[in-house]
Amino acid sequence: xxxxxxxxxxxxxxxxxxxxxxxxxxxxxxxxxxxxxxxxxxxxxxxxxxxxxxxxxxxxxxxxxxxxxxxxxxxxxxxxxxxxxxxxxxxxxxxxxxxxxxxxxxxxxxxxxxxxxxxxxxxxxxxxxxxxxxxxxxxxxxxxxxxxxxxxxxxxxxxxxxxxxxxxxxxxxxxxxxxxxxxxxxxxxxxxxxxxxxxxxxxxxxxxxxxxxxxxxxxxxxxxxxxxxxxxxxxxxxxxxxxxxxxxxxxxxxxxxxxxxxxxxxxxxxxxxxxxxxxxxxxxxxxx
Numbered sequence: 614x615x616x617x618x619x620x621x622x623x624x625x626x627x628x629x630x631x632x633x634x635x636x637x638x639x640x641x642x643x644x645x646x647x648x649x650x651x652x653x654x655x656x657x658x659x660x661x662x663x664x665x666x667x668x669x670x671x672x673x674x675x676x677x678x679x680x681x682x683x684x685x686x687x688x689x690x691x692x693x694x695x696x697x698x699x700x701x702x703x704x705x706x707x708x709x710x711x712x713x714x715x716x717x718x719x720x721x722x723x724x725x726x727x728x729x730x731x732x733x734x735x736x737x738x739x740x741x742x743x744x745x746x747x748x749x750x751x752x753x754x755x756x757x758x759x760x761x762x763x764x765x766x767x768x769x770x771x772x773x774x775x776x777x778x779x780x781x782x783x784x785x786x787x788x789x790x791x792x793x794x795x796x797x798x799x800x801x802x803x804x805x806x807x808x809x810x811x812x813x814x815x816x817x818x819x820x821x822x823x824x825x826x827x828x829x830x831x832x833x834x835x836x837x838x839x840x841x842x843x844x845x846x847x848x849x850x851x852x853x854x855x856x857x858x859x860x861x862x863x864x865x866x867x868x869x870x871x872x873x874x875x876x877x878x879x880x881x882x883x884x885x886x887x888x889x890x891x892x893x894x895x896x897x898x899x900x901x
Contacts, residue, residue, distance in 0.1 A: 614638045616769045620693060621808045624892045625686035629804040630669050631812060632683060634696050636769055637662040641707055649709045649716070649753035652744055658756050660707040661765065663700040670804070671811045671818075690891060692768070699765055706755040711735075712743040713755075785887070785894045791880040793897050799867060803852075805893070806874055809882055817873035822853040822863055845871050 615637045623630040639660050646655045665683050667675040675682050680700055687693040709716065715735055722734050728749055735741040735748050746753070757765070794802065803819050810818045820826045831837040840846075844860030846853065851865040854873055862871040883890045 614766070614769055618692070619812060619889075620690065621812050621889050622805060622892055623686055623688065623690060623693075624896070625688065628669060629801075629808055630667055630674075630686055631808055632686070632693060633666040633668070634693075635662075635664045635666075636696070636765075638765060638769065646707065646752070646754045647746075649711070649713050649755050652712065652746055652753070655754050655756065658707060658754050659762055660705065661699065661703040661757065663696060663704050670807060688892060689895060695764075695768060699761065699768075703755065703757050703761070703765075706757060707752060709753040709755050711748045712746055712753060714743050715740050715748050785897050787880065787884045789897050790883050790894075791876065793893070793900075794876045794880050794883070802867060802874065802876075802879065805883075805890075806879055809879075809886075816855055816857075818854070819872075819874065820853050822848075822850050826853060 615635075618634045618636065620632040620634070621629075623632055639662070641658055641660050642656070646658070647653060648655055664677050665675070665679050666673060666677075667679060667682060667686070680697055683693060684697055687697065711719065718735065718738060718740055719731055722731065726734070732741055732748055741748055797805075807818050809815075827837055831840070840855075840859065840861045842860075843858065844856055844862050846861045846863045849865075850863035852872070853861050853863045854871075856862045864871040866872070867874045883893065887894060
């Protein structure tokens with residue numbers, strides 16, 4: 614079973630992030646696999662794979678085993694906290710280099726130590742071999758307890774947090790959301806707007822009007838000239854968007870007619886998609 618979950622609008626240090634989590638739970642045959650607890654053979658087990666990708670304004674900043682960074686920015690997001698906990702416990706649980714005793718002891722030594730130095734550390738306490746198994750000479754299995762396995766399956770199916778989060782979501786009204794949006798600074802409004810638009814494939818993403826924008830979107834000078842000529846573009850404006858005809862409209866304030874943004878539309882988006890704007894809703898609750 615595989616799933617990719619997206620968590621937009623994760624707020625950390627005045628920046629909005631989008632976190633994507635790739636989760637895969639596979640049924641593996643034992644293939645001479647043994648338990649990391651008692652070294653008994655295991656015929657079949659579930660193996661968990663979790664990796665993350667972190668984006669800011671649509672740009673990938675981290676990918677793979679970047680759980681330390683996810684932990685920094687996750688805040689109180691219950692779903693990310695659950696994933697981080699499950700990853701720490703069970704990621705690649707069929708590839709344990711040591712028994713539980715060996716692994717528990719090695720928690721007291723620096724994780725970056727080489728295999729040889731870990732082996733030396735284990736030798737000092739008589740754990741280089743545990744019941745005939747030498748550390749690092751095979752892959753042992755940490756079987757996921759049924760309770761946690763059920764929780765992971767529920768999470769992948771989207772059921773684990775749905776009831777709790779629904780109760781929390783419903784207590785924030787549209788009027789509270791709209792008032793909050795009105796009081797946000799322009800940069801925060803653009804971040805919320807752009808994250809939603811980017812993740813859902815809309816064209817009215819708001820770009821900074823600078824040289825990088827033209828170098829990114831126009832490889833041919835005449836294309837840029839055409840887009841400027843047939844749009845409503847001013848070189849001195851702060852922002853630029855593609856209009857419905859693929860031409861450029863620019864503006865310096867979100868309230869201008871060339872801007873696709875409106876507080877009303879952003880509030881509608883948040884009110885209709887409370888499940889992906891949990892961080893903002895938490896901020897609203899804290900300000901009450």
